[in-house]
Amino acid sequence: AQSVTQPDIHITVSEGASLELRCNYSYGATPYLFWYVQSPGQGLQLLLKYFSGDTLVQGIKGFEAEFKRSQSSFNLRKPSVHWSDAAEYFCAVGAGFNKFYFGSGTKLNVKP
Amino acid sequence: SAVISQKPSRDICQRGTSLTIQCQVDSQVTMMFWYRQQPGQSLTLIATANQGSEATYESGFVIDKFPISRPNLTFSTLTVSNMSPEDSSIYLCSVVTAQGLTDTQYFGPGTRLTVL
Numbered sequence: 001a002q003s004v005t006q007p008d009i010h011i012t013v014s015e016g017a018s019l020e021l022r023c024n025y026s027y028g029a030t031p032y033l034f035w036y037v038q039s040p041g042q043g044l045q046l047l048l049k050y051f052s053g054d055t056l057v058q059g060i061k062g063f064e065a066e067f068k069r070s071q072s073s074f075n076l077r078k079p080s081v082h083w084s085d086a087a088e089y090f091c092a093v094g095a096g097f098n099k100f101y102f103g104s105g106t107k108l109n110v111k112p
Numbered sequence: 113s114a115v116i117s118q119k120p121s122r123d124i125c126q127r128g129t130s131l132t133i134q135c136q137v138d139s140q141v142t143m144m145f146w147y148r149q150q151p152g153q154s155l156t157l158i159a160t161a162n163q164g165s166e167a168t169y170e171s172g173f174v175i176d177k178f179p180i181s182r183p184n185l186t187f188s189t190l191t192v193s194n195m196s197p198e199d200s201s202i203y204l205c206s207v208v209t210a211q212g213l214t215d216t217q218y219f220g221p222g223t224r225l226t227v228l
Contacts, residue, residue, distance in 0.1 A: 034217070043204060043221035044155075090154065092217075100217055102155045 002027050004093050006103035013081050014111045017025075021076040021106050023091030032094035033074040034064055038088040047089075050074065061085070086110045114139055114207050116220035125195055126227045132191045133223045135205030140185035143208040148179070149222070150201045158203075161188040195227045 004023045013019050025031060032051050036044040048059025054066040065076045074091060091103040115138040125131050137146065145154040159180055160168040167180035182188040192199050205220040 006117065036219070041224075044219040045216065046216065049216060100157070104154045 002093060002099070002101050004091050004101050004103035006089075006091055006105045006106050009104070010107045010109065012109040012111060015083050016080050019076075019078045019085070019108070021089050021091075021104060023074045023076065025074065025091075025093045025101075026072065027043075027093055030069075032105050033067060034075050034092040034094065034100075035059065035063070035074075036090045036092060037061075037087045038069070038090065047076070057082065061071045081108075081110055083110045083112065113216075114141060114209050114218045116205055116207060116218060118164060118203075118205055118220040118223050120223060121221065122224040122226075124228060126228055127196055129195055130191055130193045131195065131225060132189050133203055133205075133225075135188045135190070135220055137186045137207050139209075141207040142185070144182060144188045145206045145208075145217075146180060146188070146190045147204040147219075148201045149204060155204065158190070160184055161190075191224065195225075197227045200225055200227045 005027045007022050034049045035047040037047050038044050045064050048057050048065055048069045050057045056064060058064050063076055063078050065074055067074050086108055088105045088107045090105050093101045119134045122219045123131055143160045147155045147160040148158055149155050157170050158173045158178055159170060161180050161182040163182045163185055177193055188202060202222045202224050204222045206217050208217050
């Protein structure tokens, strides 16, 4: 069965520090992979997506993610976190035209 | 990409009443969906809104409780009927745009519903 796991419910990092949010998926074929960010009181904004090709994808706001097929992972990274990055981050797998599976989310807190 | 608006952005309702949420997209899209995000949880797909026909509901969701309309390719409504406090959630409209051979899902800003 398809599933997405985000093992970290909460993460706290200091401003300026690097960030990595983990995402593991289970899917029988090559998935479409997405990261979304949800700021407090806001809807979901697409950060980046992977469909094929280069396994390192660049997104908005300085984020990047790397697809590792052998590990069934699609971790999100940012070299230097800003206070405005505090939000909840969702990993998602697209398994066809109308099937998207979301992880449970990781809440990021940024310390000054 | 697609720009999606939802109305209302939030509402506080009494138990037993119904609320209709509107979703408007700035371009014609094939697929429109409705999700629920309960407090502190991830997104759960309620149904796929089909243009010109009945919506397709996911397990655990029924038409009598969540009637959906989609009269054209840019607009849909979700009604939350006979509300109870358990229906307090954020309701999100989303669309899928086909970009070549790939699909990307975009979300509206959500409607925050509180049922007293």
